[in-house]
Amino acid sequence: MAEVGEKTDPRVLVLAPGDNVAIAKSDIPAGTTLQVMGVTVTLKSAMETGHKFAFLKVAKGGGITKYGAPIGVATQDIVPGDSIHIHNVTSDYIPTYTLDEGHQFFKEH
8 A cells, every 4th residue: 555655746635644535736637647656647637726536446335535534435436547526426424416325324324
């Protein structure tokens, strides 16, 4: 597993060890290849400042981790360079219109 401090492009922020998403510190065009925690990633779409993208593969149903905390569950397979947002993740904290009855939230409540 990559650790914070490994080679990371200065346009990108990884908040904690164990995270599988990075945050754009500036606007980054689609197709840009950069290093994130020693992993080479090519962005599938443009990243605006503050937007998240995967730098590690996350299988459908797998957890999304930011700042060392789980923030959601992948609703589809996510590959490095994919944007992370409500189109492919259900939130662990905020109900969204993309939640469905198969999500863990509904099993616990």
